[in-house]
Amino acid sequence: MQDASPPKKPYHHGSLKEALVAAGIEILDARGLEALSLRAIAAHVGVSHTAPKNHFGSLKGLLTAIAAEGFARHRAFMLDGAQGGDAKARQYAAMQGYIRFAQVHPHLFRLMFSPALCAMDDPDLMAAARASYGVLASIAKGLDWDKSGAADADRRAELMLWSLVHGYAMLSLSGSAQGTGAVLSISDIMPDFGYLPKDHRAP
Amino acid sequence: MQDASPPKKPYHHGSLKEALVAAGIEILDARGLEALSLRAIAAHVGVSHTAPKNHFGSLKGLLTAIAAEGFARHRAFMLDGAQGGDAKARQYAAMQGYIRFAQVHPHLFRLMFSPALCAMDDPDLMAAARASYGVLASIAKGLDWDKSGAADADRRAELMLWSLVHGYAMLSLSGSAQGTGAVLSISDIMPDFGYLPKDHRAP
DNA sequence: GCAAAATATTTACACTGGAAACATGCAAGA
DNA sequence: TCTTGCATGTTTCCAGTGTAAATATTTTGC
Structure with missing residues (x-):
């Protein structure tokens, strides 16, 4: 057996x-x-x-596999702490998870978005990245951005949210944004979430 | 003489x-x-x-100098095409310039935000980066985001704008966002600017 | 003119990723 | 059981990298 x-x-x-x-x-x-x-x-x-x-x-192949595993953990960070909560809590958990992952695994996070190091067209990597993106995309609908009613309003709202969160995470890692090294909060760039509780865990 | x-x-x-x-x-x-x-x-x-x-x-020192020169050109891209226009035209030109630079000099753009390659604490690099950031920050005031009236509303609006534009530029370079290779437009992530004229120049 | 400093070259070294030849261990078929 | 085939690892070698030390060359200051 x-x-x-x-x-x-x-x-x-x-x-x-x-x-x-x-x-x-x-x-x-x-x-x-x-x-x-x-x-x-x-x-x-x-x-x-x-x-x-x-x-x-080759090394690139190994780095690609590492990045794929990174996206899997990235997704887990976004889903963590969102079980059983209401819509707004899930939105907050996903965005804050995105940023927290970048802080906990800064080098892995950069690797995941470095076409010079990873084969971005690798099927496994693409699948993992898409699964991770799906978490963010699913909460974009509830944010009620882009009320223009255009045909691609949903896709545009996803891209807006992704750009905002990703840019904030990237800038904080580049050292260009701030020097304090404090725990980042999504409420820094999204006033709507300013009233939400602070991070429920240490960095 | x-x-x-x-x-x-x-x-x-x-x-x-x-x-x-x-x-x-x-x-x-x-x-x-x-x-x-x-x-x-x-x-x-x-x-x-x-x-x-x-x-x-060392090599790092040379790369740091290259990145500093990159920020100077980056700033020029944002200022280009904004002379003599009204406030809204200047806003559009700056944001579109930010993205256009990332498309024209993708590898230089990545280098400029790579702490593993550049000495981010270099005085010249910091000065150049700050000058470039200043262009974006100066237009953030006119966008009227974050009407909360909080004390740090200005700084937060700057960070929001920077994160949004930077994230959009970075994602487009990572190949994770789209595969068409089309010219990016700031109107993709800012509905307010959807009615503005298309790019006035080829990529 | 002469000494000193700045600038560039030569040489050597430890390190990297990759290619090729070789060795080892597992699986299946006679 | 023996043998053939294949997947898995190792050894060895090579071209390429950045850096350090010693050396040569040019410019500046006096």
Whole structure:
């Protein structure tokens, strides 16, 4: 009787593919993008620096897989804390989750939007990114922006919301916005949410 | 009788410092970030690959200078086409200029907001970035956002506008937003400007 | 003119990602 | 059981990178 998990069980290491992605995220969080070399990731797992090639083809392939996993966690951040709340609470949780993720995983967040490092046309990455985008898009409807009644009003409202939140997150990481390093709040850029409770968790 | 220009006139090359920055931007526009190596820039100017060290200290120093020049051009893009117009035309020109710059110099634009590549605390870079930000901030007042009357309403309106425009520009470069490659318009994310004339110039 | 400083080159080194040849371990078929 | 085939990793090598140190060359100040 075999395990019910997916049939692909690597031979030697056990599950090198996932281990490499996990190691990449650990290094990214601990030491930043500069330290994220193919050799460093491989050494962290305990294999030679050419082992990843079998699974990912090249460094870009590995970074793409890391970014895809990043989008999955990104989505989880947005969904976290929104279960069982009303519409407004869900809106707030999603937007604040977007920003909180960028603060907790700044280097991973940048990697996820760097076409020079990731293959943006990778199917897995696109699927993960779209799933993450879907969370934000679903709450855009309830914001009641763009009351023009135009045919593409929904799509435009999504793009507005995404641009606003993404821009705020990016600027805060670039160090151009502020130097305090304080916890960012969506209410800084959305007056409508100014009355909502402060962050319910530490950074 | 000497020239009235600033006293610092380099000795051998004539003006290596500026030539290196210009070469860097050329390579960036023509071949992207991956091709922007210290050796490539030096070869483009015709000096050894260690020559830049005398002027910039390290690659990071050179990239920082390139980013500073980028902010200067960025500011020029926002001011371009806004001379003599009314307030609304100036608002439109600035925002559209912000986005158009990101489209014309995508790699330079990314570099300007990459703390891993530039020294964001460099005085020259900070001054150039602040000057560029000032253009956007000056038009934020006229947009009449955040009518809450709060003490920091102005600063918040600036941050909102900046986040919105910057996020839109960044997302369009990441390839996550759309695949058409069409000319971006600020009216895509600002319904208020939907009635304004289309771009008055080709991309 | 001469010493000192600024500017640029040469050389060397540690590091990177990738390619090729080789070794190892698992699966299935005779 | 033995053997063939394939997926998985390692070893070795290579071109390329940024940086440091020693050296050469030119310009400036006196």
